[in-house]
Amino acid sequence: MKKAWSSSILRRAAIVLIHALLWTAAFHLALQLRFEGGAISEPFARTWPYALGLLLVCRAVAFYAGGLFHGLWRYAGLPELLNLIKTTTAGSVAFVVLATMAGVPMPRSLYVGEWLASIVLVGGLRFAIRLAHEQRQGRRRHPDALQTLILGAGDAGESLLRDIQRMPDRRWEVCGFLDDDPLKRGALVRDVRVLGGADEATLRRVVVEREVKLVLLAMPTVDGPRTRDIVRICQKLEVPVRTVPSISERIEDFSVATIREVAIEDLLRRAPVSLDVEQVEGLLEGRTVLVTGAGGSIGGELCRQALRFKPGLLLLLDHSENGLYFIERELRQRFPEASVVPLVCDITDRGRLDALFRRYRPEVVIHAAAHKHVPMMEANSPEAVKNNVFGTVAVADAAHASGADTFVMISTDKAVNPTSIMGATKRVAEMALQARAEASRTRYVTVRFGNVLASTGSVVPLFREQIARGGPVTVTHPEMRRYFMTIPEATQLVLQAGAIAERSEIFVLDMGEPVRIVDLARDMIELSGFTPDVDIKVEFVGLRPGEKLFEELLLDDERYARTPHPKIRVGKIQPTARERLERGLSGLRAAADANDDAAVRRFLAELVPESTLSPPEAATVSAPALSPAPSPA
Known part of the structure; x- marks a missing residue:
């Protein structure tokens, strides 16, 4: 410990x-420029x-206060400059003030010249050391390094290239960029040229000419x-393609370690959600928040998003102890x-809930x-009613009785013209x-949306x-269509909807x-x-009871109004x-308590006249394991 401490002191003293020495050199350089003949006139000759x-x-003192004696020069960058x-500048201002107060006269031009020379000499040394470090790293290219092409010459592409060039024994050799911006074509990014646009013809040509073995997609905001x-172009060329995460997936920056396989979420990518942070903070910050279904994929993500504010x-409520255990451990x-x-x-346990x-x-x-x-709910309609209807009623009544300010329920597009028990x-x-x-006085807010990618039991x-x-x-079915959102996007918009609600409303x-x-x-x-x-074959196996080809978000006779948020109506x-x-x-x-499936369907049909529910016997027909069509809630 003593040896390490002693080495640190010596290193700091050397810095x-x-x-x-550099400041002294800058001072003398400024003097020489001021007195061109080299002879310093009085009274400056005595006071310098x-x-x-x-x-x-x-x-x-200024550099110590600014932390500039503590940085590693090999990583000097724009923030350090x-x-x-x-x-x-702070040191120069202090020098001028103290020199004037102490009666040490110096030419005014010397202050400016010395300030400029100090920046050039001190900054130049730092960046020279960084350049030497990067050049030394650049020579450590692995003999089997893959010829790599980066799509996207913006900030993401430049950061990715910088990370690759800093790798100690790098296995990727970036041979060029492609970018859709015509103004960037032919430009150099860290000595790597933008070879053209990211169109199919150029991509094919560059892959062949440069013998590209890997394509890195550094376009985080590009759509699905x-x-x-x-x-698909890269697959035809038999070249692997990887991607860097989108802005919503990374907190501050990304590195080589975050490069991953292209996922289905990338192909369906939508514009990142923009939250009104102040509104959501007003809803959640400092308050007691309860999330039901917290152990599920949607409920768990709601908990993660809520804790940001x-x-x-935060109360995590769920009947599954396993799901609750895992989400609690993760959040802690x-x-x-x-x-x-x-x-x-x-x-559905009102006593415990109350x-x-x-x-x-x-x-x-x-x-x-x-x-x-x-x-599953087609074959278990009484349980669907007990949980989805009367469980919701129980939670809503408990919220009212305890004086809750806001109650937000996650609903589904399957509630529109429902053909299923669940809907x-x-x-x-x-x-x-x-x-x-x-x-x-409680605001009861409902949020409708469609399927959520990769939620528990979903199709992905x-x-x-x-x-x-x-x-x-x-x-x-070949024409089966569904709306999709990612879990983070859906949950963020749920919180936003709860924040912008003025009264009890149904948001879409x-x-x-x-x-x-x-x-x-x-x-x-x-x-x-x-x-x-x-x-791998794709097989069509037919619609199951309760399913329909297309989902809707509103009835034909229902209208909607826009809200301040572009993705919420x-x-x-x-x-x-x-x-x-x-x-x-x-x-x-009564029908659910009696486990009377036929009566359950009859009363649901009366309550929701636009529904077209399957008859009881159709729901019990066994079916092979098919792609499920769950709702997001």
Whole structure:
């Protein structure tokens, strides 16, 4: 320990000495420029040694305060240059003030000349050391380094190239850039030329001419169709393609270590979500927030996103102890300063639910708990009703009784013109919340959206499993289409919707364009390195009970209005008459308690007249393992 401490002291002393020598050289250079003949006139000839001593003290104090004696010169960059200019200026100002106060006269031009010379000499030394370090690293190229082409010559591409060039024994040799911006073509980025546009013809030509063995996609904001085109071109050329993460996936910066395989999320990529941070902070910061279904994929991500806004207490509620255990452990590791409490509870257990609400008094409730799998709920309609309808009612009533400010429920596009039990139960839950909002100070907010990529039980994990087994990949129908969002995008917009709600409303998220499931399946097969219908077959197995080809977000007679957020719309959805709703709910509860599937379907059809539910016998027909069509909630 003593030896290390002693070495550090010696190193720091050497750095200060080097700086003192450079400042002395800058001072004498400024003197020589001021007195061209070399003879320094009076009274400056007598006072300049005192001025130099004063300058060295001022510079040393300023540089120590600015941390410029502590940096590693091999990593000097623009931030350090700006700090160097700022600190040198502060030292010069102090020198001028103290020299004037001490009566040490010096020519005014000397102050400016010395300031400029100091910046050039001190900054030049630092950048010369960095240049020598990078050149030494650049000579460590691995003999089998892959010829690499970077698509995108913007900030992401330049940062990626810099990281590659700094690798101690790099296995990638960047031979050029391609970029869509015509103004960049022919330009040099860190001595690597932009060879042309990122179009198919140029990509093919450069891959052949430069013998490219790897393509790196450094275009984090490019949309999904463009990414898909690039991936398909590279697959035809038999050149692997990798990507760097999008802005929403990285906190500050990325490095070589973050380069990954192109994923299906990249092919469906949409513009990053922009949150109104102040609004969401106003909803969550310092408050007690409860998330139901916290152990699920959507609920878990809602917890992660919520903790970004520093709630006073986050309550994780779920009936699955395993899911709750894993999300609690993750959150405590990622947010060690956060207050997190796991609560094991079935939302249909009113006694337990009311006790928890009385104890913790949550101010914001985000309701993500639900049964969501369409075919499974067709065969278990009483449980769908108990959980999705009366579980929601129980949580909503507990929120009202405890004085919660905001209640946000995650709904689904399957609640529109429902053809399934799951969709119909979510629509009835929406209706129940609208009714409760009329007599409560709690804002009851519903957010509708479509499928979420890679959520538990969704189609993407199933396709991955089927591809890993060698196929076939099963799709219900060639024209089956679904809306998709990523989990972070959906959850961020849920929080934003809760923040902008003025009263009890049903919000509809902008889901973009629907995606054909068969196209999704074929893209995933290609990303796995196989050829669809050659290496791995795609089989069509027919629609299952409760499924429909196209999902909708609003009924034909429902209108919507825009909100301040471009991806959130508010539906103009009329509430159901209270008497009719209560009568239907009473019959529905009795039917569910009696496990009477036929009665459940009858009461759901009465409550949701636009629904077209399958008859009871159709729901019990067994079916092979198909691609599921779960809702996001």
